[in-house]
Amino acid sequence: MTQAEIKLCSLLLQEHFGEIVEKIGVHLIRTGSQPLRVIAHDTGTSLDQVKKALCVLVQHNLVSYQVHKRGVVEYEAQCSRVLRMLRYPRYIYTTKTLYSDTGELIVEELLLNGKLTMSAVVKKVADRLTETMEDGKTMDYAEVSNTFVRLADTHFVQRCPSVPTTENSDPGPPPPAPTLVINEKDMYLVPKLSLIGKGKRRRSSDEDAAGEPKAKRPKYTTDNKEIFRSLPVGYNISKQVLDQYLTLLADDPLEFVGKSGDSGGGMYVINLHKALASLATATLESVVQERFGSRCARIFRLVLQKKHIEQKQVEDFAMIPAKEAKDMLYKMLSENFMSLQEIPKTPDHAPSRTFYLYTVNILSAARMLLHRCYKSIANLIERRQFETKENKRLLEKSQRVEAIIASMQATGAEEAQLQEIEEMITAPERQQLETLKRNVNKLDASEIQVDETIFLLESYIECTMKRQ
Amino acid sequence: MPHIEAQQRAVAINRLLSMGQLDLLRSNTGLLYRIKDSQNAGKMKGSDNQEKLVYQIIEDAGNKGIWSRDIRYKSNLPLTEINKILKNLESKKLIKAVKSVAASKKKVYMLYNLQPDRSVTGGAWYSDQDFESEFVEVLNQQCFKFLQSKAETARESKQNPMIQRNSSFASSHEVWKYICELGISKVELSMEDIETILNTLIYDGKVEMTIIAAKEGTVGSVDGHMKLYRAVNPIIPPTGLVRAPCGLCPVFDDCHEGGEISPSNCIYMTEWLEF
Numbered sequence: 001m002t003q004a005e006i007k008l009c010s011l012l013l014q015e016h017f018g019e020i021v022e023k024i025g026v027h028l029i030r031t032g033s034q035p036l037r038v039i040a041h042d043t044g045t046s047l048d049q050v051k052k053a054l055c056v057l058v059q060h061n062l063v064s065y066q067v068h069k070r071g072v073v074e075y076e077a078q079c080s081r082v083l084r085m086l087r088y089p090r091y092i093y094t095t096k097t098l099y100s101d102t103g104e105l106i107v108e109e110l111l112l113n114g115k116l117t118m119s120a121v122v123k124k125v126a127d128r129l130t131e132t133m134e135d136g137k138t139m140d141y142a143e144v145s146n147t148f149v150r151l152a153d154t155h156f157v158q159r160c161p162s163v164p165t166t167e168n169s170d171p172g173p174p175p176p177a178p179t180l181v182i183n184e185k186d187m188y189l190v191p192k193l194s195l196i197g198k199g200k201r202r203r204s205s206d207e208d209a210a211g212e213p214k215a216k217r218p219k220y221t222t223d224n225k226e227i228f229r230s231l232p233v234g235y236n237i238s239k240q241v242l243d244q245y246l247t248l249l250a251d252d253p254l255e256f257v258g259k260s261g262d263s264g265g266g267m268y269v270i271n272l273h274k275a276l277a278s279l280a281t282a283t284l285e286s287v288v289q290e291r292f293g294s295r296c297a298r299i300f301r302l303v304l305q306k307k308h309i310e311q312k313q314v315e316d317f318a319m320i321p322a323k324e325a326k327d328m329l330y331k332m333l334s335e336n337f338m339s340l341q342e343i344p345k346t347p348d349h350a351p352s353r354t355f356y357l358y359t360v361n362i363l364s365a366a367r368m369l370l371h372r373c374y375k376s377i378a379n380l381i382e383r384r385q386f387e388t389k390e391n392k393r394l395l396e397k398s399q400r401v402e403a404i405i406a407s408m409q410a411t412g413a414e415e416a417q418l419q420e421i422e423e424m425i426t427a428p429e430r431q432q433l434e435t436l437k438r439n440v441n442k443l444d445a446s447e448i449q450v451d452e453t454i455f456l457l458e459s460y461i462e463c464t465m466k467r468q
Numbered sequence: 469m470p471h472i473e474a475q476q477r478a479v480a481i482n483r484l485l486s487m488g489q490l491d492l493l494r495s496n497t498g499l500l501y502r503i504k505d506s507q508n509a510g511k512m513k514g515s516d517n518q519e520k521l522v523y524q525i526i527e528d529a530g531n532k533g534i535w536s537r538d539i540r541y542k543s544n545l546p547l548t549e550i551n552k553i554l555k556n557l558e559s560k561k562l563i564k565a566v567k568s569v570a571a572s573k574k575k576v577y578m579l580y581n582l583q584p585d586r587s588v589t590g591g592a593w594y595s596d597q598d599f600e601s602e603f604v605e606v607l608n609q610q611c612f613k614f615l616q617s618k619a620e621t622a623r624e625s626k627q628n629p630m631i632q633r634n635s636s637f638a639s640s641h642e643v644w645k646y647i648c649e650l651g652i653s654k655v656e657l658s659m660e661d662i663e664t665i666l667n668t669l670i671y672d673g674k675v676e677m678t679i680i681a682a683k684e685g686t687v688g689s690v691d692g693h694m695k696l697y698r699a700v701n702p703i704i705p706p707t708g709l710v711r712a713p714c715g716l717c718p719v720f721d722d723c724h725e726g727g728e729i730s731p732s733n734c735i736y737m738t739e740w741l742e743f
Binding site (some may be wrong): 240241244245247248253254278279282283285286287289290291294297298299301302305317318319320321369372373375376378379380382383386439442443446448449450451452453456 | 601604608628629630633664665667668670671672673676678702703704706707708709710711712714715716720723725730731732734737741
């Protein structure tokens with residue numbers, strides 16, 4: 001765990017759960033697997049508090065426990081799960097687009113509570129929906145359960161494993177009842193698939209019986225007829241046009257879709273690894289372009305395409321004057337986007353008689369960029385907290401005023417009195433509040449955007465590591 | 469000339485050589501003599517043997533020219549002599565010096581009326597040893613606009629997707645013809661030149677290329693295949709990291725909480741928030 005990741009985890013834990021949980025969580029991330037007493041001793045907190053903190057963390061699937069030899073139970077935190085907390089808003093949004101408000105509320109409840117039983121979720125969501133609906137109507141429990149079952153089918157929610165009650169040698173916490181938890185890995189597959197692919201996804205989810213997270217599967221083949229059958233009705237695409245689209249997709253130089261045979265009118269495959277590689281490369285290129293300029297981006301893409309290239313050839317191919325090309329190459333080299341490969345002509349490696357070739361190693365560049373992303377998000381969160389702290393006095397005042405107004409409205413006060421109270425907040429102060437709100441929103445939105453980059457890069461790195 | 473004795477022949481030939489009327493050449497079978505045409509003979513009248521030797525060496529170098537050090541090796545003359553002779557010849561307008569584009573300090577000498585070879589001057593992209601970057605930029609943009617408009621018309625025609633894609637392609641020959649007709653270039657551009665420009669567009673990520681097999685004889689095909697180019701959209705918009713100030717920050721590595729540069733007092737963030 002790098003420093004940047006640990007810092008980010010600590011900020012997230014603090015924001016969502018408070019100081020004590022943060023202390024315990026960060027300690028576990030830093031030191032790995034530890035038993036209860038050692039945690040209490042090292043962090044200097046009372047056993048009671050440690051237990052409560054661990055409870056919270058386990059409930060939210062951030063810490064797992066295991067029984068080791070001699071019957072000691074050790075707790076281990078998973079840094080990657082903590083970092084997923086950044087993505088919660090995106091999960092909720094995705095569910096909202098696919099399953100409308102009911103789905104959104106279900107996912108929100110589950111994310112807030114970590115784990116819940118199905119009946120508890122359904123009850124809570126139905127009650128919340130009833131509140132917001134018109135008077136006299138109530139939300140049907142069956143409808144909520146229906147949505148819940150659909151979510152479970154498409155692996156948005158997943159059942160927790162339950163500890164068997166017959167296990168008496170387990171001195172750990174008592175066995176949890178069958179509860180449900182969000183299966184996070186699947187959530188992010190949905191935004192990536194194209195419009196045609198939506199049909200495909202539903203078909204393949206029926207085939208996928210084992211509940212294996214889809215991100216792990218390298219490709220799945222579907223044939224022409226299945227695709228045609230599973231297209232949403234409103235599209236109005238005839239069979240020939242569909243054929244042509246599929247051929248175009250398969251021929252595209254980006255190679256997202258491949259054709260693997262002709263049985264059944266053509267078998268098509270999605271090359272997830274290639275797709276991820278292209279997306280990661282595009283991310284790298286975009287970063288180079290924004291940071292160094294479009295000429296640098298040209299050189300970068302050139303080196304990517306040619307794999308290994310000499311400095312003189314860079315000038316020739318990219319049609320950029322020699323001095324500028326040299327400058328840009330060195331800048332990118334110093335920022336670790338590129339690396340040099342030496343090929344000596346003579347056994348004594350003399351610099352004047354060696355070839356120096358520039359090359360881009362996508363995996364290492366992706367890792368470097370990922371690290372930068374983590375630090376950026378940590379910076380953004382810190383700035384947001386700083387801005388809020390700066391204006392704390394103002395925020396408290398506005399909260400008090402709102403509370404007074406609300407209570408006066410409840411007791412039926414006059415217009416004039418309400419006006420007076422509102423004027424307690426002067427115009428410039430109101431302005432300040434507005435700016436503060438806007439800034440905080442902007443910082444929040446920016447965090448989510450950087451998280452998108454993190455998602456791409458992480459998926460690419462994971463996919464490449466699995467293949468090796 | 470069988471009726472003149474060999475001895476006399478030799479004397480005559482030697483005299484003609486010294487007067488500069490004959491050229492001495494060597495071939496497989498022996499020595500050959502060639503009469504110089506009168507113009508050339510007149511030119512060299514005032515020069516002596518050494519100059520003639522140097523001139524011959526430069527002439528042999530053809531349109532690639534020859535470096536002064538190489539002249540010295542070939543003629544075995546000392547450097548000062550060489551320089552004097554070269555100055556002489558230049559003033560008589562018999563040779564000229566051309567700066568090489570590869571090594572800007574090197575000067576190559578060639579005959580006055582010869583066109584320097586492409587490798588020395590750099591071809592169409594260089595004018596007087598200077599790389600014409602604006603010219604390249606203008607060509608770049610023009611080619612891209614042409615391909616973009618082609619893709620637009622193809623998309624708007626609303627025919628089935630296969631035809632749409634195929635009609636948005638343009639072969640390198642078409643682009644070349646378009647650029648020639650535009651007439652923005654004073655220098656004559658060949659199809660290879662246009663292809664190098666189109667390659668830079670590929671490296672800009674704005675254009676993609678495919679190669680198809682074409683029958684020999686179809687317009688624009690080279691060795692049985694044709695290159696087709698098409699304007700494309702980028703696959704992702706500018707990524708999330710660069711939308712935050714941290715992605716572009718030059719002092720990123722120095723920034724940490726509690727230091728001189730920290731997120732709380734970051735000026736880039738302040739500017740960005742006010743935007």
